Amino acid sequence: xxxxxxxxxxxxxxxxxxxxxxxxxxxxxxxxxxxxxxxxxxxxxxxxxxxxxxxxxxxxxxxxxxxxxxxxxxxxxxxxxxxxxxxxxxxxxxxxxxxxxxxxxxxxxxxxxxxxxxxxxxxxxxxxxxxxxxxxxxxxxxxxxxxxxxxxxxxxxxxxxxxxxxxxxxxxxxxxxxxxxxxxxxxxxxxxxxxxxxxxxxxxxxxxxxxxxxxxxxxxxxxxxxxxxxxxxxxxxxxxxxxxxxxxxxxxxxxxxxxxxxxxxxxxxxxxxxxxxxxxxxxxxxxxxxxxxxxxxxxxxxxxxxxx
Numbered sequence: 001x002x003x004x005x006x007x008x009x010x011x012x013x014x015x016x017x018x019x020x021x022x023x024x025x026x027x028x029x030x031x032x033x034x035x036x037x038x039x040x041x042x043x044x045x046x047x048x049x050x051x052x053x054x055x056x057x058x059x060x061x062x063x064x065x066x067x068x069x070x071x072x073x074x075x076x077x078x079x080x081x082x083x084x085x086x087x088x089x090x091x092x093x094x095x096x097x098x099x100x101x102x103x104x105x106x107x108x109x110x111x112x113x114x115x116x117x118x119x120x121x122x123x124x125x126x127x128x129x130x131x132x133x134x135x136x137x138x139x140x141x142x143x144x145x146x147x148x149x150x151x152x153x154x155x156x157x158x159x160x161x162x163x164x165x166x167x168x169x170x171x172x173x174x175x176x177x178x179x180x181x182x183x184x185x186x187x188x189x190x191x192x193x194x195x196x197x198x199x200x201x202x203x204x205x206x207x208x209x210x211x212x213x214x215x216x217x218x219x220x221x222x223x224x225x226x227x228x229x230x231x232x233x234x235x236x237x238x239x240x241x242x243x244x245x246x247x248x249x250x251x252x253x254x255x256x257x258x259x260x261x262x263x264x265x266x267x268x269x270x271x272x273x274x275x276x277x278x279x280x281x282x283x284x285x286x287x288x289x290x291x292x293x294x295x296x297x298x299x300x301x302x303x304x305x306x307x308x
Contacts (some may be wrong), residue, residue: 026034032048034119034121035062038061041276042276045257045273047259048261049245050063054068060131063136064134066143076306087103088104097200097267103131109124117268144171183204199222203218204217222239241265254277268291271290271292282302
């Protein structure tokens with residue numbers, strides 16, 4: 001995996017040279033590790049700890065089963081400063097027992113040195129992501145979901161060629177009680193031979209601990225694809241990432257959010273902050289996250305969602 005410690009800058013520049021000059025190791029060293037960097041305002045503010053949180057607008061990058069406990073039509077639009085991320089998303093869990101969601105995202109990560117964030121991967125590129133999800137409740141307390149995601153990547157370097165590939169996700173959400181939910185998810189489970197992404201197994205809980213106060217906790221186990229070459233950025237062993245978040249309703253229409261996320265394999269820690277305003281069927285969320293290791297790694301997101 002990517003490690004950004006005292007030697008990170010030199011290693012990062014060396015990786016770009018290796019990528020440009022080696023067609024053999026090319027695919028194995030294209031590292032796009034962190035799903036959290038695709039998330040919108042809620043995901044940034046809550047540290048990506050959404051595997052057990054139902055109905056969040058970032059479910060497509062966390063747990064495809066999450067929206068199944070809510071019956072709604074929803075349209076979401078997101079903008080993020082990490083590569084000028086743009087996303088549109090539609091959810092329908094109201095028309096029938098089998099719900100669905102579609103999402104299209106685009107971002108252009110042009111200048112990695114400006115952010116120095118390993119969560120954005122190790123090479124500059126344009127990316128498109130199209131996701132189709134289905135989810136359903138198999139009982140009053142258990143929901144399951146599946147997602148298929150198609151990725152297109154056009155590297156900025158002339159030494160690398162564009163590529164596209166599919167990944168697949170699976171998720172489960174369990175209502176432990178009216179206040180508490182358990183979430184389990186396997187992300188990028190079929191992306192095991194390209195070297196572009198990491199398999200991620202996530203487990204987490206969310207629930208209410210007091211009036212208006214909810215807490216979220218999540219543990220991610222990340223593993224490099226089989227056959228990946230170790231060039232100082234890819235590790236064969238599984239590594240854990242921890243995320244903790246809080247969501248506090250300070251007024252009937254206003255929420256405050258905060259989080260801490262530790263990516264031990266990347267030697268990075270992040271703090272997330274945000275707020276959400278809801279008026280009738282309209283919700284506007286703002287979120288940001290910044291690295292505690294480097295002042296350059298800081299980005300923001302806005303998400304607008306409408307429930308019908």
